[in-house]
Amino acid sequence: MLDTTALESFPSLISHGINVAGEISAPPSFQLPNSNDFDGFVKETIQMVKPAKGTTTLAFIFKEGVMVAADSRASMGGYISSHSVKKIIEINPYMLGTMAGGAADCQFWHRNLGIKCRLHELANKRRISVTGASKLLANILYSYRGMGLSVGTMIAGWDETGPGLYYVDSEGGRLKGNRFSVGSGSPYAYGVLDSGYKYDMSVEEASELARRAIYHATFRDGASGGVASVYYVGPTGWKKLSGDDVGELHYHYNPVTPSTVEQEMVEAAGP
Amino acid sequence: MTKQHANWSPYDNNGGSCVAIAGSDYCVIAADTRMSTGYNILTRDYSKISHLAEKCVMASSGFQADVKALQKVLSARHLTYQHQHNKQMSCPAMAQLLSNTLYYKRFFPYYSFNVLGGLDSEGKGCVFTYDAVGSYERVGYSSQGSGSTLIMPFLDNQLKSPSPLLLPAQDAVTPLSETEAVDLVKTVFASATERDIYTGDKVEIVILNASGIHRDFMDLRKD
Numbered sequence: 420m421l422d423t424t425a426l427e428s429f430p431s432l433i434s435h436g437i438n439v440a441g442e443i444s445a446p447p448s449f450q451l452p453n454s455n456d457f458d459g460f461v462k463e464t465i466q467m468v469k470p471a472k473g474t475t476t477l478a479f480i481f482k483e484g485v486m487v488a489a490d491s492r493a494s495m496g497g498y499i500s501s502h503s504v505k506k507i508i509e510i511n512p513y514m515l516g517t518m519a520g521g522a523a524d525c526q527f528w529h530r531n532l533g534i535k536c537r538l539h540e541l542a543n544k545r546r547i548s549v550t551g552a553s554k555l556l557a558n559i560l561y562s563y564r565g566m567g568l569s570v571g572t573m574i575a576g577w578d579e580t581g582p583g584l585y586y587v588d589s590e591g592g593r594l595k596g597n598r599f600s601v602g603s604g605s606p607y608a609y610g611v612l613d614s615g616y617k618y619d620m621s622v623e624e625a626s627e628l629a630r631r632a633i634y635h636a637t638f639r640d641g642a643s644g645g646v647a648s649v650y651y652v653g654p655t656g657w658k659k660l661s662g663d664d665v666g667e668l669h670y671h672y673n674p675v676t677p678s679t680v681e682q683e684m685v686e687a688a689g690p
Numbered sequence: 691m692t693k694q695h696a697n698w699s700p701y702d703n704n705g706g707s708c709v710a711i712a713g714s715d716y717c718v719i720a721a722d723t724r725m726s727t728g729y730n731i732l733t734r735d736y737s738k739i740s741h742l743a744e745k746c747v748m749a750s751s752g753f754q755a756d757v758k759a760l761q762k763v764l765s766a767r768h769l770t771y772q773h774q775h776n777k778q779m780s781c782p783a784m785a786q787l788l789s790n791t792l793y794y795k796r797f798f799p800y801y802s803f804n805v806l807g808g809l810d811s812e813g814k815g816c817v818f819t820y821d822a823v824g825s826y827e828r829v830g831y832s833s834q835g836s837g838s839t840l841i842m843p844f845l846d847n848q849l850k851s852p853s854p855l856l857l858p859a860q861d862a863v864t865p866l867s868e869t870e871a872v873d874l875v876k877t878v879f880a881s882a883t884e885r886d887i888y889t890g891d892k893v894e895i896v897i898l899n900a901s902g903i904h905r906d907f908m909d910l911r912k913d
Contacts, residue, residue, distance in 0.1 A: 450795055450797070451797055456695060459695060463699075521825070523789075523821060526789070526824070646855040662853070662855045
């Protein structure tokens with residue numbers, strides 16, 4: 420059944436015996452349109468509303484922990500609605516989630532997941548595992564399957580069993596793995612990531628690989644761009660390693676050296 | 691038996707543009723006052739700006755019936771908050787509330803494109819920009835609505851500050867003074883009015899700073 424924990428926003432207002440307002444004390448539920456053709460309606464609204472999506476995110480496990488990287492562009496159709504979106508979401512100090520697909524869907528459900536993880540800690544006096552957290556999210560998304568949510572996320576963290584990485588999507592899929600890339604730029608990121616990956620990398624080598632993979636994806640994919648952020652998750656939690664504008668990274672990886680003809684022209688022009 | 695499609699839509703687009711700019715100790719929020727439907731102008735004098743909390747102002751374009759409903763929900767929730775906590779909601783708190791309120795209608799969205807502007811707890815200007823289903827982000831400046839594709843590139847050119855995601859972090863405060871920011875907003879609306887049929891008539895400019903709230907109007911082309 421649908422997960423409605425996100426909707427219980429008025430517990431303090433419901434006084435037993437006093438009906439503050441019919442709507443507030445009714446069982447929580449998402450409002451649905453009165454339509455015979457729900458799928459068609461949802462398709463039309465999504466086209467009209469054009470929620471922000473299009474992205475490149477990646478994460479991989481290596482000897483020292485988990486490396487997570489993402490771009491920062493949000494596109495609405497062909498319009499770039501933001502170049503500074505935080506696509507790596509800090510669920511808690513030792514777990515990260517990535518955002519791909521609908522920005523609102525990812526932001527909302529990751530925040531909800533953070534709340535659930537905190538409640539788990541309070542109820543069980545221990546941190547939740549990455550396995551558990553990803554399962555919580557996957558179950559929520561499965562309950563909304565077919566209703567038009569668009570979420571392609573990776574849950575990366577460090578728990579008692581060491582580094583953990585799961586891919587979770589809005590179809591209800593949940594996969595455990597060592598290397599994932601999600602989003603419209605993922606084919607390009609996979610190309611760089613797969614060819615450069617070694618399990619025995621140092622943190623510097625791994626972060627450089629992640630940065631390069633995001634850069635190459637932003638270069639070829641129109642829906643990716645902005646700032647390439649790289650995070651590292653180790654035994655003491657996550658740490659942001661770098662945030663570089665991909666325009667500047669381009670000239671860092673492809674320095675401009677004047678050709679001999681241009682050099683002569685510069686010299687001929689004189690001081 | 692083929693599926694029946696609805697012969698009417700619950701939504702309409704009343705057009706209009708909104709802008710907000712955050713400064714070091716002020717925030718400017720502006721919206722035009724034209725309300726249209728199709729090629730018709732319904733009124734030249736409609737306010738798209740709502741004063742949600744003492745230091746928090748929202749401007750919304752899109753479908754004004756949904757905007758009005760959204761404003762009512764938010765002010766009711768703010769009143770409840772004031773009764774429960776004996777204080778006004780801060781701008782970042784209102785920003786989160788607006789995001790959740792929009793997402794609760796994820797499957798039947800408010801057709802409302804919002805910018806929220808105000809002062810944070812340190813007195814610095816803050817602007818939050820939203821999509822129709824609640825994804826939000828704190829930025830230095832933003833525009834939404836029918837003229838936003840015309841306005842945003844100009845604001846990027848004049849105001850673009852280093853991304854907050856860069857590491858090592860770079861200072862991202864808009865260097866403009868309050869009067870310069872207001873002039874920029876007037877220029878931006880005058881330009882948008884030239885090329886967007888849904889923007890025009892008047893622009894309502896609200897300035898929030900330490901001394902309170904100030905409202906100003908400027909005439910725009912009425913054609």
